[in-house]
Amino acid sequence: MRSQKVKIILLSLCATLFVFFSEAAAQQQQASVITAKSPEILYLGAAMEQRTINNNQHEVLDIIQDDIVINFNSLNAKSKTIKAQKEPLYKAIDAAISATNLAKWQNKSFSFAVKELGSYKDMELFFGQTIDPKTWFSVPDPSLKPMTLLAINLERVAFTVDMELPETGTFRTNDGLLAKYNPDDIIYTSTLSFGRRAIIIVESNIGVSEVKSALAKILKRESLSDRDKSILANCIYRVLLLGNNSIDLESKQPVQQAMEYVEAEITTANYGQPISFGSSYLKNHQIFNNKY
Known part of the structure; x- marks a missing residue:
């Protein structure tokens, strides 16, 4: 087989996410830990409408x-x-990291998995929500499936932060803003995971x-044979990086x-933005499971 130059499409997005590993099926999926499509706006206590989780971008309500x-x-x-604001949270994280030995306490191991996809829609299982393959992976036409369609997931959670329930059972809220929404639909970010x-x-006609x-x-x-190298050289790779985008991948x-x-060391200077989050219902603090 003639070796061709690898085509790689890289999307460096500081976002976060959860993988719900299950076989793709016709029934509705659920996930309690979710990719942060808009990590730059997230913080503990950030409120959202649950129906917006499957939108292209997440929106935070200061409730x-x-x-x-x-x-x-x-x-x-x-x-x-x-x-319950973004700036105080990140100041607290900075202080916590500075006061401890992050190199010692952070999780240094990562998990990986290779999954065969029946269609590009199966990528939603890696996000815990609805996604648009065109937006997230620059797939020209998601309806056209190559002979071989695979997904590789590499994940490392370095540390997590979460919030305790209020002693009174309820939070003080912006009642004027809350009145504009159905209170049964309001959720709030209760845990954030940081890492990479x-x-x-991976697309191929092999x-x-x-x-x-x-x-x-x-x-x-493991060592690669010449055949392995030839196979890999004839694949198309669409790469999404989550957590920190301070890297340029070569082809x-x-x-x-x-x-x-x-695998790279995470420090106070580069821990970046959350890669996933979990939420609870404002009305009763029960864990929110997103349906998609």
Whole structure:
């Protein structure tokens, strides 16, 4: 087989997400941990309408106007009381990281999986919500499936932060703003996960077993045969980076470079934005499960 130059499409988005690993099925899926399509606006206590989770962008409502207690899971830092706002949250995270040995306490291992896709719509299982493949992966026509369509998921959660329930059972809220919405539909961000994630769509006109075998060798850091190299060189890669976009992938080794991105040390300066979040209902604090 004649080796061709690899075509790689990279989308460096600081976003976050959750993968709900299950076989694609006709029934409606559910996920409790969700990709942050708009991570730059998220914070603990950020309210949303649950129906907007499946939109192209997430929207935050400044409904909770109260002090909240936040916990720094896995960072070995003390809980802290802050205003339910973005700036106080990130100041608290910076202080917690500075006061502890992040290199010691952060999770350094990452998980990976290779999944065969029946269609581009199956990518929603990696996001816990509805997504548009054109927007997120620059897929020209999602209705056209190549002979082999695979997805690689590389994920590393370095640390998480969450918030405690209010002692009184309810939060102080902006009642004027809340009155504009159905209170039963309002959820709030109750946990945020920070780290690194790479999701890679692999397209090929070579048989799925050969492509999966070659990819598995890369992920397991095994030697590649000339045949493996030829197979990988004739694939198209569509790469999405989550958490921090301070990396430029080259076309020669996109999978290996994505692995290095996920594995790299996370510091106070580069921990970036959340890669996933979980929410609870404002009315009763029950965990929110997104349906898509």
